[in-house]
Amino acid sequence: MENNGIIRSRAYARAGFVGNPSDGYNGKTISFTFDDFYAETVMYEAPYIELLPNRRDRSIYNSLDDLEQSVRECGYYGGIRLLQASLKRFREYCRKRGVDLGSKGFAMRYFSNIPHHVGMAGSSAIITACFRGLARFYDVDIPRPELANIILSVETDELGIGAGLQDRVAQVYQGLTYMDFNKAKMAQTGYGDYVPLDPSLLPNIYIAFKRELSEGSEVFHNDIRARFNLGERKVVEAMQTWAGLADQVRAALLEGRKNDVGELLNANFDLRRRIYAIHPDNIRMVEAARSTGASAKFTGSGGAIVGTYADDAMFAELKQTLEPLSIAVLKPNII
Template sequence: MIFETYSYPRAAVIGNPSDGYFGKTIAFVFSNFEAKVQLYQTPELQILPERLDGTNFNSIQELVADVNLAGYYGGMRLLKAMIKIFYEYCTANNIKIDDRNFTIRYKSNIPFRLGLAGSSAIITACLRALCLFYDVEIPKPVFANLVLSVETEELGIAAGLQDRVAQAYQCPVCMDFDRDLMESRGYGHYEELNAKNLPHFYIAYRKNLSEGTEVVHNNLKARFEIGDPKVLQAMIRWRQITEEFKAALDKNDYQSMHDLMNENFDLRRKTIRVSQGNIEMVELARSVGASAKFTGSGGAIIGTYTDGAMFSKLQNTLNSKGIEVIKPNIVNN
């Protein structure tokens, strides 16, 4: 029997990057792209490589282009680390798993290193497959924490928790990472939202802006830990922005949501270095009347638009600069 599981890219709607710093955010996953894992019983345990795990190149130029696009690592280390964390979780919680072996493989068409949580999507799909294969149930908040621990603790990649929460719940989620909750039980308060109540969103990305999340988060974390006043104040405001956005969402106040998304990015730009290519994407989107902010750490943006005419103008304007624009198919469980 072949177990096939999926996970999807994440778009941070509001509040990022405060999720790693006791903040508050809203995010959803969308099915325009996917990470897929297949797992089936075999005599030996084997992890099969995918395209990004390749080590053969036709030239030095091809190797450099591959590294610039996808980084130095593929997905095999993600699967390997998740299998290890899953086993340790089961052992620590006295969950008996049998001694069957398996072969596991993954495929992903999620644009890589653009702040769409492509790596955690692979890890999430892997954990789902392991749970199905060994018939193990893991509560969603704990599930999200395990996925995060693969990156932050096992592989040393700086990251926030919201990606994994949205991917664990597979619906729009309002997440409160209150310090007392995080320190007492290890996870925050997560409220599922109905995708039907959300405004019209677009997502745009430029593949040549790929940059690992650790580039942003390592510096931000260091500044947060030393008590940089600029960073601390920004974290407070990002939390407030999310609360105001949620109130506007409840009232269908689309203009306020538009303004808050713009403020989210403007505050980020004042707090963290943003490359000119990313700034250009945001400014181009805003030039046609749409709101715009990062979906994650950079390379992709998200915003609201009012109608089909604005979306067409948005597409034409950004496409002329080599920027892809899509309407996200928001997953709602």
């Protein structure tokens, strides 16, 4: 434990670099985490279990305008439900494996500055931070592939949120990670092949995101899941193509062909655009970024993009082009 018996645990924002959204369909992806945004839990021993509300969980407002603004920023559901579902799954995991947690209780609060509903895996970051804190508090070791599965089950099974493994694997492993969700291996072992890559292999990378809320990932993923389950040919083939793009980017990185990456990222989005009805604001964001010569694709389900740029002059042009559109631009610090 840290000073005064306090445990602080963090999980960082995630950007789907290439291959997404094939992760939920036995595909392949490459993702990275970056510490510009993070979720954190703080725990300390107590004679009971207490989950302390965050600003996202408040039920008292100064006015109806205040309530409206809160809902626009945080949605209708706060983070307490994420902690509750995480604690339930953690208890079930320990009981199943005969881990005695004793009678020690705790108080827990959480914080997150990850932008809401822009595809940076904010919900799974809170859950991941919670599990890291619980594991340290109770001295429980959970293998990383298994931990990613548990975190996914918190969202899909406990809370009914449509999601894939990419975000959870990325946040559990951290850094830059290649993921292969091979169906046979998943069936045999319960998890895929997760291979850390050296972030120094990457070309110049930027992140840009809308300052206003975007559509939640539940809506996006539930639609594509239904189409995939119905066997819609172009969706099934698209998943295979996205997986192939992940392999192509991995090969380009390992072979030092950084200049080839941007075109592959563009192909990832262009295929997505042919498959989905994408909100015009998201299309404008991608096109505005590409107008500078940079590449651009979604980091997740919309609202944020990731891409490559040639040099500082192009990055400056990205900022000059996107910031007047209420789009923030940054160079991510991969961790």
